[in-house]
Amino acid sequence: MHHAWLLQGEAGIGKATVAFAMARHILGAGQDGQAVARQIAGGGHPGLLHLARPPVERGTGFRTQITVDEIRRLTHFFQTTAGLGWRIAIIDPADDMNRSAANALLKMLEEPPARSLFLITNHRPGRILPTIRSRCRVLRFAELTPDEIARQLAEDVPDSTQDARQAAAASAGGSLRTALQHLMSGGLEVSETTRRLVAMPAPDWTAIMALGDAVTLKGREAAYTLMAQAAFRAVADEAQALAMAGDLVRAERLAAFWQAEDARWREAEAFNLDRKQVLLTFFNGLAEARADSAAFH
Template identity: 60%
Template sequence: MSDVDLAPAEHDALEGVPSPAENDRLRGHEAALAQLLAAHRAGRLHHAWLLQGPRGIGKATLAFAVARQLLGGDDAGNAARQIASGSHPNLLHLTRAEADRGGFKTQITVDEVRKLNRFFQTTAGNDRWRIAIVDPADDLNRNAANALLKTLEEPPDRSLFLIVNHLPGRLLPTIRSRCRVLRLDPLPAPVLTGILDELAIPATEADRGSAAARAEGSVRGAIMLLTSGGLEIEKRLDALFAAPEPEWHGIQALADEVTQRGRETSFDLTLAALFARLAADGEAAALSGQGRRAARLARLHAEEAARFREGLAFNLDRKQMLLTHFHRRFALAGP
């Protein structure tokens, strides 16, 4: 990883981990990078690429790797330093902006997307590529998405849009129709383990291996498991679901802990782990021929996702939401 620490603050930054703009070591997506560069060399690089895949697997890192290659020219080192610091004149990184009162906005707004017009105007006389990285498109609000669509419909010469997308369902179909889709797979556990070793994340070798196995191919997920108590939460959930009868004392204790003020990350990790288990159980039931059970688990997954979205939007009691989930989950028995 690069030892440069110049990139602007970002809403999803992890302490001690290089941002995608700073990270000059792409792992697991070398074939995707080769595909994009081959299209460039052949003169058939489409103006907009949709980089799709689960969150945290390296889509933004790939986008910045492409930018370094296309903008490097005769002075690749200087271009890389400019990209890392967010100061390269031919690169615009559209992401959630800092809020006026601290923190970051919850969406990418139309004001951010309008920067594209100024960006392309001020770089119009440059014969190099002009690259816009949208990171991620999932965060675009409706007006911002429509503004981006307008630019994609009439792209400037030698422009390249690299659009990060975690959940295809959150993307306007009209945006997708104007892009080439490059689907990125989750990273294999050995690759994740190697990245954790390179980052020197403080953890035992066994815990790094366990985090890599549980993170579903996401570097970000593995780091969160190790640094935010996620691995301990996973182990406690393992024990709770392995018990022959529901252990409500342990469930209550877990719900109490992860819903305390200041423990929002722990709550999010618990929720992610619960839904991952629900999805895995549904898949296992389907593969083993338990069609009715698989259908019930799928229905419960959808109902619970909607219930949590609504509950969090209206700031309902998080502890009660978790306890209700465990009740509904344990009530789902039978073939």
């Protein structure tokens, strides 16, 4: 088996679920499968290390990045489990690694320990080093269809209405997790408002300020994340539509804007910058990108 697998696809479509299922299958071979599954579910299996953003030292929540210190835990993990069979590391997701962490992981992938397996999830291909990607077998996950999501929502949230499930599924971008957030936390209104504001030819600053106020309140972190996802997806959809229509100049300008904003939002999260200002800068930059494209034409 190849030592490193990159599981790529939208957030919330089951990549981590598959990674843990693979770990249960491999670590449970020749063992009591149920006992192994319980160990993995409880985070206590000696042959599995799950790396994600660590919790903050004080208060609740998680840090904004997977740091190099987290990746260095892999060295200790592989050293102390050398007498076991397969040792599996799940990095979930690689998108959250900072540059130092990514470089440290790359060194391990270049010289992997014996009987080691790296299962790496990745939401956006542009957020992972090409050198890491080149050392992995890539398993791409297709987006779930609205019908597939709606059927699963009927099982997960049986007291919801069919109309609500269909609306949540249609706006989820192929992600079951996003659909659940839309259905259960008022996220659908946030996403629809965001997409409507992005679609406007000129910024409606009053509505944008109101959206910023709503999603940056304490305890509204999930709403802020949904807003960001909806904004970036709306820009990506617009760029794709322009490219399909043959308007490559405007498509390229929007794609460049998307990439620059993606990097800026990640930096803002890493340094805990003012989220409302980040949102305002996003819409201002979008207006400028569209104006530049129009002027070029």
